[in-house]
Amino acid sequence: MYGVSSSGYYAWKCRQESARHQQDQVLKASLREAHQGHRKAYGAPRMHRYLRQQGLACSVRRINRLMRELGIKASTTGLYAWRPGxxxxxxxxxxxxxxxxxxxxxxxxxxxxxxxxxxxxxxxxxxxxxxxxxxxxxxxxxxxxxxxxxxxxxxxxxxxxxxxxxxxxxxxxxxxxxxxxxxxxxxxxxxxxxxxxxxxxxxxxxxxxxxxxxxxxxxxxxxxxxxxxxxxxxxxxxxxxxxxxxxxxxxxxxxxxxxxxxxx
The missing domain is CATH 3.30.420.10 (Ribonuclease H-like superfamily/Ribonuclease H)
Structure with missing residues (x-):
C-alpha cells in the first residue's frame, strides 16, 4: 500500500532509535514532570528556560513541538484572545x-x-x-x-x-x-x-x-x-x-x- 519493500520495513523495525529521538524521550519525560510540578502554568518559553537550567540542551522551537505532541500547554492559553484593533x-x-x-x-x-x-x-x-x-x-x-x-x-x-x-x-x-x-x-x-x-x-x-x-x-x-x-x-x-x-x-x-x- 505504501510502496515500502519488505527488507526496508524489517530494517526500519530492527533499527535502533536515533540519538535525537532518544533525547526527545528524555525531554518529554522532563516536560511531563515540570508541567505537573509547576501547576501547569509554563508555556514553551518558560519551559525551555527551566529545562536549560536543569542542564538539558534544547531550543524553544523543539520544546514547542514536543509539548504539542504531548498535548500539554500553559493553563492560561486561550483565556485572553488576541483581537487586533x-x-x-x-x-x-x-x-x-x-x-x-x-x-x-x-x-x-x-x-x-x-x-x-x-x-x-x-x-x-x-x-x-x-x-x-x-x-x-x-x-x-x-x-x-x-x-x-x-x-x-x-x-x-x-x-x-x-x-x-x-x-x-x-x-x-x-x-x-x-x-x-x-x-x-x-x-x-x-x-x-x-x-x-x-x-x-x-x-x-x-x-x-x-x-x-x-x-x-x-x-x-x-x-x-x-x-x-x-x-x-x-x-x-x-x-x-x-x-x-x-x-x-x-x-x-x-x-x-x-x-x-x-x-x-
Missing amino acids: QHELYSSTGNQLSEAGKATATRAQWAGDFTYIKTHSGWLYHAVVMDLYSRRIVGWSFSRKRNAELTKSALRMALSRHAPRSGCIFHSDQGIEYAAHEYRDLVEQADMVRSMSRKGNPLDNARVESFFHTMKAELIHPEQFEHEIEAVARIVEYIEFYNRERLHSSLGYQSPVEYEKLCA
Whole structure:
C-alpha cells in the first residue's frame, strides 16, 4: 500500500532509535514532570528556560513541538484572545465622565450598564440607562440575548422619554455591547458624548452598579421568578418604585423624581 519493500520495513523495525529521538524521550519525560510540578502554568518559553537550567540542551522551537505532541500547554492559553484593533477601539473613547465633575442638571450625564437575572426558565439580561444627576432610571430593556440590541433598546427608550441636552455625556464600561458600531452611531446621532470606564476599573460606573446591587438585594434575591414575563413585570414595577418612592441617602433622602422637582 505504501510502496515500502519488505527488507526496508524489517530494517526500519530492527533499527535502533536515533540519538535525537532518544533525547526527545528524555525531554518529554522532563516536560511531563515540570508541567505537573509547576501547576501547569509554563508555556514553551518558560519551559525551555527551566529545562536549560536543569542542564538539558534544547531550543524553544523543539520544546514547542514536543509539548504539542504531548498535548500539554500553559493553563492560561486561550483565556485572553488576541483581537487586533481592540485597544484602538476602546482607547478612542476616553473617560470623559471623570474629567467633567459632578452633574449639575438633569439630562447632562447619563450612564448605562446591564446585568443578568435568573429565572426558572433561564437567564434574562436587563439593561438600564441612569441620569447621574438624580439617579433616576430613564430607560431600560430586557432580552434573552446579550448583544448590542439589548443596550440600544434601553438607550432608545431613554431618548424617547427624556431628551438629553446637547453634549450630554453617556458613560459605560468597555463591553462590546457599548463599543459596537451601531451603538456608537446611536449615541452620536443623539448629539451625546461617549465615555468609557478605564480597563479593569468598575468603580468608574459605580452608581449604576449600586442600583443593580440595591435591586437584587430588595427584589431579585428574596424571590424566585418562574419565567421572564414575571421577572420583567416585577422589575419594571420596582423601577417605578425606585424612581418615585424610594428614599436615597445621596439625594438627602428624597426620591429621584422628587429631587428633580425640587432642583428644577
